[in-house]
Amino acid sequence: MGTRRRPLIRDVAGRAGVSLTTVSLVLNGKAGANIPAETQARVRAAAKELGYRPNAMARGLRRQRSDTIAVISDEIATTPFAGAMLQGAQDAAWATGRVMLLVNTGRDVNLEARAVEAMLDHHVDAVVYARMHHEVVDPPAGIRDVPAVLLDARTASGDLPSVVPDEAAAAFAAVGYLAGHGHRRIAFVNTSDPGPAAIERLEGYRLGLSAHGLAADPAMIALGDYGDTPSGFAAALRLLDGDNRPTALFCFNDRMAMGAYRAILLRGLRVPDDISIVGFDNMEQIAPWLDPPLTTMQLPHYEMGRWAVEHVLAMLDGPSTVTPRLPMQMRLPCPLVERRSVGPPTA
Amino acid sequence: MGTRRRPLIRDVAGRAGVSLTTVSLVLNGKAGANIPAETQARVRAAAKELGYRPNAMARGLRRQRSDTIAVISDEIATTPFAGAMLQGAQDAAWATGRVMLLVNTGRDVNLEARAVEAMLDHHVDAVVYARMHHEVVDPPAGIRDVPAVLLDARTASGDLPSVVPDEAAAAFAAVGYLAGHGHRRIAFVNTSDPGPAAIERLEGYRLGLSAHGLAADPAMIALGDYGDTPSGFAAALRLLDGDNRPTALFCFNDRMAMGAYRAILLRGLRVPDDISIVGFDNMEQIAPWLDPPLTTMQLPHYEMGRWAVEHVLAMLDGPSTVTPRLPMQMRLPCPLVERRSVGPPTA
DNA sequence: CTGAAAGCGCTTACAG
DNA sequence: CTGAAAGCGCTTACAG
Numbered sequence: 140m141g142t143r144r145r146p147l148i149r150d151v152a153g154r155a156g157v158s159l160t161t162v163s164l165v166l167n168g169k170a171g172a173n174i175p176a177e178t179q180a181r182v183r184a185a186a187k188e189l190g191y192r193p194n195a196m197a198r199g200l201r202r203q204r205s206d207t208i209a210v211i212s213d214e215i216a217t218t219p220f221a222g223a224m225l226q227g228a229q230d231a232a233w234a235t236g237r238v239m240l241l242v243n244t245g246r247d248v249n250l251e252a253r254a255v256e257a258m259l260d261h262h263v264d265a266v267v268y269a270r271m272h273h274e275v276v277d278p279p280a281g282i283r284d285v286p287a288v289l290l291d292a293r294t295a296s297g298d299l300p301s302v303v304p305d306e307a308a309a310a311f312a313a314v315g316y317l318a319g320h321g322h323r324r325i326a327f328v329n330t331s332d333p334g335p336a337a338i339e340r341l342e343g344y345r346l347g348l349s350a351h352g353l354a355a356d357p358a359m360i361a362l363g364d365y366g367d368t369p370s371g372f373a374a375a376l377r378l379l380d381g382d383n384r385p386t387a388l389f390c391f392n393d394r395m396a397m398g399a400y401r402a403i404l405l406r407g408l409r410v411p412d413d414i415s416i417v418g419f420d421n422m423e424q425i426a427p428w429l430d431p432p433l434t435t436m437q438l439p440h441y442e443m444g445r446w447a448v449e450h451v452l453a454m455l456d457g458p459s460t461v462t463p464r465l466p467m468q469m470r471l472p473c474p475l476v477e478r479r480s481v482g483p484p485t486a
Numbered sequence: 487m488g489t490r491r492r493p494l495i496r497d498v499a500g501r502a503g504v505s506l507t508t509v510s511l512v513l514n515g516k517a518g519a520n521i522p523a524e525t526q527a528r529v530r531a532a533a534k535e536l537g538y539r540p541n542a543m544a545r546g547l548r549r550q551r552s553d554t555i556a557v558i559s560d561e562i563a564t565t566p567f568a569g570a571m572l573q574g575a576q577d578a579a580w581a582t583g584r585v586m587l588l589v590n591t592g593r594d595v596n597l598e599a600r601a602v603e604a605m606l607d608h609h610v611d612a613v614v615y616a617r618m619h620h621e622v623v624d625p626p627a628g629i630r631d632v633p634a635v636l637l638d639a640r641t642a643s644g645d646l647p648s649v650v651p652d653e654a655a656a657a658f659a660a661v662g663y664l665a666g667h668g669h670r671r672i673a674f675v676n677t678s679d680p681g682p683a684a685i686e687r688l689e690g691y692r693l694g695l696s697a698h699g700l701a702a703d704p705a706m707i708a709l710g711d712y713g714d715t716p717s718g719f720a721a722a723l724r725l726l727d728g729d730n731r732p733t734a735l736f737c738f739n740d741r742m743a744m745g746a747y748r749a750i751l752l753r754g755l756r757v758p759d760d761i762s763i764v765g766f767d768n769m770e771q772i773a774p775w776l777d778p779p780l781t782t783m784q785l786p787h788y789e790m791g792r793w794a795v796e797h798v799l800a801m802l803d804g805p806s807t808v809t810p811r812l813p814m815q816m817r818l819p820c821p822l823v824e825r826r827s828v829g830p831p832t833a
Numbered sequence: 834c835t836g837a838a839a840g841c842g843c844t845t846a847c848a849g
Numbered sequence: 850c851t852g853a854a855a856g857c858g859c860t861t862a863c864a865g
Contacts, residue, residue, distance in 0.1 A: 145606075145631075148859065158836045163860055173834055195608040196547045197858035200841045205543060207587075207608075216573035216788065219566035219771055226563035229590055238604055240554075241588045243576055257585055259492075261542040261554075284492075368775040397775060424566060424771040428715040428744060441563065495843065505852045510844055520850055544842035547857045 146189040155185035162186070166193070199262065206237045208448060209258035209266040210290075211251065211282075215243040218271040219424060220440045224290065227444025228267055235452055237264065248279075255281040265451040268292065269444075273303050273336045286454035290447040291440075293335075293468060300454070300466040302446045306336050307343035309436045309473035310389070313417045314347025316434075316475055317387045321483045322415060326359040326385035328374045328395055330366035337391065340419070344389060359385055363395050371395025375402035379414075386484035387415040393422040396433055396480075411482035421476045432478035439471040446471065493536040502532035509533070513540070546609065553584045555795055556605040556613040557637075558598065558629075562590040565618040566771060567787045571637065574791025575614060582799055584611065602628040612798040615639065616791075620650050620683045633801035637794040638787075640682075640815060647801070647813040649793045653683050654690035656783045656820035657736070660764045661694025663781075663822055664734045668830045669762060673706040673732035675721045675742055677713035684738065687766070691736060706732055710742050718742025722749035726761075733831035734762040740769040743780055743827075758829035768823045779825035786818040793818065 152162045157178060164170045165182040185191075199205040210228050215221040225241065232239045240263055244251040258266060259281055268278045269290035276292045278299070293301035310327075317325050327344045330337050341360075348355050361378050363370030371390060378385055379402055390396035396418035403414050410416055410431055418426060418435035426433040446469060499509045504525060511517045512529040532538075546552040557575050562568040572588065579586045587610055591598040605613060606628055615625045616637035623639045625646070640648035657674075664672050674691045677684050688707075695702050708725050710717030718737060725732055726749055737743040743765035750761050757763055757778060765773060765782035773780040793816060 159859080160836055160861080161834090164835090167860080169861090175834075178834085192603060192607050193860095194547070194858050196543045196552060197841090198860075200541070200543045200547055200843085201858080201860045203841070215569040217770065218569065222562040222565065222568045225568075225588070226590055226592075229588070233589070236604075238608060239588050241572065241576070241586050242580070243573055245573075256539060257583075260539050261585060394771070394775065401777060422771060423564065424741070424769060428741065430748060506843080507845080507852055508850090511851090514844080516845090522850075525850085540844095541842050544857090545844075547859085548842080548844045550857070 145194075146191045148191070148193065151182065151185045151189055151191045154189065155182045157182060166191075203262075204264050205262045207240055207261060207263045208232050208237050208451070209240045209242070209261075209263040210269060210448075211254055211258065211266060212241070212243050212269040212271065213246045214271050215241075216245075219422060220271055220420075220438065223440035224269060224271070224444040227441040227446075228269075228290070228448045229444075231445045231448035231452070237452075252279050252281070255279045259284060265448070265455055267444075267447045267451055268299075269447070272334065273306065274334060286451050288447045288451045288454075291443055297468050298466060300450055300468070302443045302450070302469040302471060303335070304438050304443070304473050305470035306339035306473075307346065308470070309419070310340040310343030311347040311350070312343075312473075312475055313389050313419075313436055314344055315351065317389065317415060317417060317481065318347070318351040318353065320387075320415065320481055322387040323353055323484070324356075324359065324383065324385040325353065325387045325389060326361065326378045328361050328363060328371060328378070328388055328390040328399060330370075330391045330395070331362040331364055332366055340391065356383075358383070363391065363398075366391060366395060368394045368398040368401075371398025372401050373398070375399035376405070379403065379406050379408070385414070387417070387481070390416060390418050393418040393420045393425045393429075393433060393435055396435070397425055397429060400429055410480050413485060415481040415484070417475075417481060419473075426476070426478065429480070431480055434478045434480045435476050436473045437476050438473055442471050492541075493538045495538070495540065498529065498532045498536055498538045501536065502529045504529060513538075550609075551611050552609045554587055554608060554610045555579045555584050555798070556587045556589070556608075556610040557616055557795075558601055558605065558613060559588070559590050559616040559618065560593045561618050562588075563592075566769060567618055567767075567785065570787035571616060571618070571791040574788040574793075575616075575637070575795045576791075578792045578795035578799070584799075599626050599628070602626045606631060612795070612802055614791075614794045614798060615646075616794070619681065620653065621681060633798050635794045635798045635801075638790055644815050645813060647797055647815070649790045649797070649816040649818060650682070651785050651790070651820050652817035653686035653820075654693065655817070656766070657687040657690025658694040658697070659690075659820075659822055660736050660766075660783055661691055662698065664736065664762060664764060664828065665694070665698040665700065667734075667762065667828055669734040670700055670831070671703075671706065671730065671732040672700065672734045672736060673708065673725045675708050675710060675718060675725070675735055675737040675746060677717075677738045677742070678709040678711050679713055687738065703730075705730070710738065710745075713738060713742060715741050715745040715748075718745025719748050720745070722746035723752070726750065726753050726755070732761070734764070734828070737763060737765050740765040740767045740772045740776075740780060740782055743782070744772055744776060747776055757827050760832060762828040762831070764822075764828060766820075773823070773825065776827070778827055781825045781827045782823050783820045784823050785820055789818050 270292040289301035361374035421437035617639040636648035708721035768784035
């Protein structure tokens, strides 16, 4: 460990018999036609032989950019979606030779403020402020000192660029898919948590119904209190036990769908023979393993992560074109992942 | 964005009417008794009023440390454990005022090599080389240029410090727990993937059996090919259909346990009345939601992440004491999470 | 075509 | 007790 000293630019200059300037110019591709090919080759050879790589701190200090981007998230530890979002962000950062600084705040506002400070201390080129669940947020002021975009989150006023899932379109598509299979009594097992996801999916659900000439029946909507498996179970049970039982269930998420499966089983019914189900999230740990495997709307976590840093990097390059008066509010589509929980209605 | 210039140390020196030296000394707590309290107060006030914070790149360049640690992982996007590991790593880094550079390689050796280079370019103070599943690895040589520890991974020779779950102890404990409930025919639904987890758990299982005076019956071990739900289902089915059916199943992971539940249900049996089950992983998305909720061994992801950076940071501070001839090979315990899938045997 | 010099923003001997 | 100066390792006008 720490064996021999890392070579410096002066080492390669010495070995190539040129000045520091020449080395820097050549290695940064700014030599152009000014420096003879032979010299350039000599410099490159020397650099390669020594295994020279510029010190990012020195270079960053001088160029006033760190080749670093910050991702500030809220609860990485407790959501299985985090990885995909981070992967998308990283891939985009990496594509520009940048490295990703990650800090997770656990929704602690105090810690969050300190995290932003720390990121700015390190002079990150840009920041991505992320939530693990689509949310309306009021991010710490500091992030505005630098190009910033909101990931799976947006401000109430839309004064910062953001990328979120197109919840309404997804719900609309789910209803359309079910209607396309012939269902006319399509229930919505929603969460009572009044976030953008619940609100916008409800809207999409309603739009979907009317687009297919189906009446919106309040009895076809059941709310699960916590958005978890038991609450999905309970909500589905109410739906199944009501009169005019639905033939299809659109569930707020895969966990609730898992509860719905249980309710259906308990009532001696079968998926999809008696009841069709469409979930939401495409949770890798659940959806493929349910019996039968669950058809569900996929949240575009990877794509959102990627979009966020691509956009924030674009802001960095061309503030004029990419930072118009109105910050971009991007909605990414949620593809339908077809498995085996939907069939034609029997009743 | 980019509104007003970030204040520099010279700004606070100007405002406080002292030299840069004095400001630096005071702000870094190296003023001691040399600088009168009054002056110190003036400096601090000036710094606060201006909102001064040192430029981490400049400071890093000068001090030859970046206050940064690198985490290099393999497949963050596809495993729900990633978050907890990263959270543990971050918390430990954060506790020392350091920030975490994350790069995920997708198990691409080429990318991995480049990632290490990039991290070293940024002069990270230390690197944590992580796997999402306990594995024997041969990490890129570059990480040895800096204090490094392996997270949820180890080298064949043990020449790098590492932290992994104590697989054998966990399996031993699981068998003990089952035996404590009176079970004597305890089967092991293992994975056929020959990693350290499978091997060491098998060992622990055998030790557990003999510690409780139970015979090791080869017919009590079934292998699932992929370690997923269907393979758990199939393996459990074989066990249930064999003669001398087990009264308890210890499963390699929660996904396989989920498959086992299905097999048990299919055979008209019940958990835990007819068959008790202990899983592994404590997957938040599965274990609590199974019916009945699954008793399982928890993988200490958070703790491992935390230990890894704490240890690597300790190496940084006191190489002599913490980097003995033999790099530390840490095994962290996997606590048993008691839920409702285990009861006394009936048969 | 190539090099000497300044400077990015700090910290830290060193001097007084 | 405090400051002027050197230096961390680069890049980039500027000069020749």
